[in-house]
Amino acid sequence: xxxxxxxxxxxxxxxxxxxxxxxxxxxxxxxxxxxxxxxxxxxxxxxxxxxxxxxxxxxxxxxxxxxxxxxxxxxxxxxxxxxxxxxxxxxxxxxxxxxxxxxxxxxxxxxxxxxxxxxxxxxxxxxxxxxxxxxxxxxxxxxxxxxxxxxxxxxxxxxxxxxxxxxxxxxxxxxxxxxxxxxxxxxxxxxxxxxxxxxxxxxxxxxxxxxxxxxxxxxxxxxxxxxxxxxxxxxxxxxxxxxxxxxxxxxxxxxxxxxxxxxxxxxxxxxxxxxxxxxxxxxxxxxxxxxxxxxxxxxxxxxxxxxxxxxxxxxxxxxxxxxxxxxxxxxxxxxxxxxxxxxxxxxxxxxxxxxxxxxxxxxxxxxxxxxxxxxxxxxxxxxxxxxxxxxxxxxxxxxxxxxxxxxxxxxxxxxxxxxxxxxxxxxxxxxxxxxxxxxx
Ligand code: HEM
Numbered sequence: 001x002x003x004x005x006x007x008x009x010x011x012x013x014x015x016x017x018x019x020x021x022x023x024x025x026x027x028x029x030x031x032x033x034x035x036x037x038x039x040x041x042x043x044x045x046x047x048x049x050x051x052x053x054x055x056x057x058x059x060x061x062x063x064x065x066x067x068x069x070x071x072x073x074x075x076x077x078x079x080x081x082x083x084x085x086x087x088x089x090x091x092x093x094x095x096x097x098x099x100x101x102x103x104x105x106x107x108x109x110x111x112x113x114x115x116x117x118x119x120x121x122x123x124x125x126x127x128x129x130x131x132x133x134x135x136x137x138x139x140x141x142x143x144x145x146x147x148x149x150x151x152x153x154x155x156x157x158x159x160x161x162x163x164x165x166x167x168x169x170x171x172x173x174x175x176x177x178x179x180x181x182x183x184x185x186x187x188x189x190x191x192x193x194x195x196x197x198x199x200x201x202x203x204x205x206x207x208x209x210x211x212x213x214x215x216x217x218x219x220x221x222x223x224x225x226x227x228x229x230x231x232x233x234x235x236x237x238x239x240x241x242x243x244x245x246x247x248x249x250x251x252x253x254x255x256x257x258x259x260x261x262x263x264x265x266x267x268x269x270x271x272x273x274x275x276x277x278x279x280x281x282x283x284x285x286x287x288x289x290x291x292x293x294x295x296x297x298x299x300x301x302x303x304x305x306x307x308x309x310x311x312x313x314x315x316x317x318x319x320x321x322x323x324x325x326x327x328x329x330x331x332x333x334x335x336x337x338x339x340x341x342x343x344x345x346x347x348x349x350x351x352x353x354x355x356x357x358x359x360x361x362x363x364x365x366x367x368x369x370x371x372x373x374x375x376x377x378x379x380x381x382x383x384x385x386x387x388x389x390x391x392x393x394x395x396x397x398x399x400x401x402x403x404x405x406x407x408x409x410x411x412x413x414x415x416x417x418x419x420x421x422x423x424x425x426x427x428x429x430x431x432x433x434x435x436x437x438x439x440x
Contacts, residue, residue, distance in 0.1 A: 024051035031166035072306025090319030122311030140351035147202035226251030310338030389421035
């Protein structure tokens with residue numbers, strides 16, 4: 001991340017207005033973190049950081065974080081049968097089964113390998129009845145969960161997160177980490193070597209309500225994983241994508257979806273996200289199963305569909321309201337980020353009314369596309385460019401320079417009118433071997 005050198009007046013970087021400029025300007029320290037960290041985080045993550053990628057021409061426009069896509073899968077979420085009444089709350093109290101679309105991602109920037117990046121998962125359930133918390137999607141039938149492969153966050157509150165981000169973008173990350181050893185330690189622990197996006201557990205990290213008087217964190221635990229084609233190739237910068245695609249081509253994956261209840265207000269705080277909720281003190285309880293059936297993640301349209309979805313923990317029933325200052329900050333930042341990238345990409349803003357069917361028609365795969373876009377052209381092997389010619393016997397020595405000047409008309413053809421082949425000159429030595437070339 002680069003250091004800013006723009007000068008800016010306080011008025012142009014107010015904490016209430018959104019100062020969108022092209023190229024986007026980094027808000028000056030302290031980035032509103034002291035007075036309004038929620039606006040500060042939105043300005044840092046969306047207006048500045050996401051905007052920078054877009055202004056550089058990134059196409060399609062992406063999320064600012066968790067933008068590395070491992071894969072998008074369709075699935076089913078089944079509420080646990082025989083759930084005790086005390087656990088029948090919200091999503092777990094209405095349907096037995098929901099369709100789901102799942103996005104697996106990593107929090108790494110382009111050019112950075114998967115290895116040791118944080119792995120994330122977004123789960124969107126369809127057909128959930130009842131008003132939702134996020135405006136303007138209150139009438140949507142979707143309900144989202146977002147989890148990552150570590151159980152605590154590296155900042156306690158929105159203010160801490162804002163200050164960390166502000167300092168980092170101002171090239172003072174090391175200074176911040178020296179002064180905040182807990183953040184430094186958790187960031188280090190988050191650098192895990194994940195074998196597969198289907199074999200790692202995930203945690204919501206932040207708490208949510210569970211009905212009127214209880215609070216939970218969510219956990220996803222692998223239950224059944226299809227085999228890999230090969231051991232993970234950690235040298236492949238995109239090995240988690242390769243693994244995920246290969247495994248789901250072989251069979252179904254299943255995860256246990258669990259809730260961990262807050263059983264002690266002091267030991268399990270609601271707005272101190274670096275504090276681990278002990279699984280010994282309060283073991284997570286299974287409330288459902290997420291199943292991803294055998295499928296081809298490369299199927300036409302599947303990745304694009306998931307990339308254009310907007311996962312937001314506030315796409316939720318009030319019974320599952322996210323709590324804490326970090327949750328409040330996410331509401332604005334995620335909504336703004338999704339709106340921004342969808343507007344730039346020309347994608348409608350609304351939540352989908354229906355899930356994309358997993359197949360074109362029952363038993364019929366989506367028709368394959370024909371790729372006609374040339375993304376790269378190269379001459380191979382790279383030995384130079386020369387006219388091949390079609391003269392049976394004659395050639396000329398053609399220097400790859402402007403001086404000497406070209407020979408008079410007729411010189412380049414033999415007596416039959418065929419083009420002489422061009423031999424190349426290497427230093428002072430001419431070679432009469434016909435040059436291999438794409439040009440003629
Ligand atoms: C204040 C704290 C946070 C901020 C400002 C923030 C910001 C963002 C933003 C802007 C996006 C992209 C949204 C979109 O364009 O759709 C995003 C995605 C994501 N975030 Fe956060 N985030 C925060 C905390 C967390 C936490 C605690 C987790 C842990 C579970 C998390 C996990 C993810 C994941 C997995 C995604 C990708 C979701 C998807 O697949 O679309 N974030 N975050």
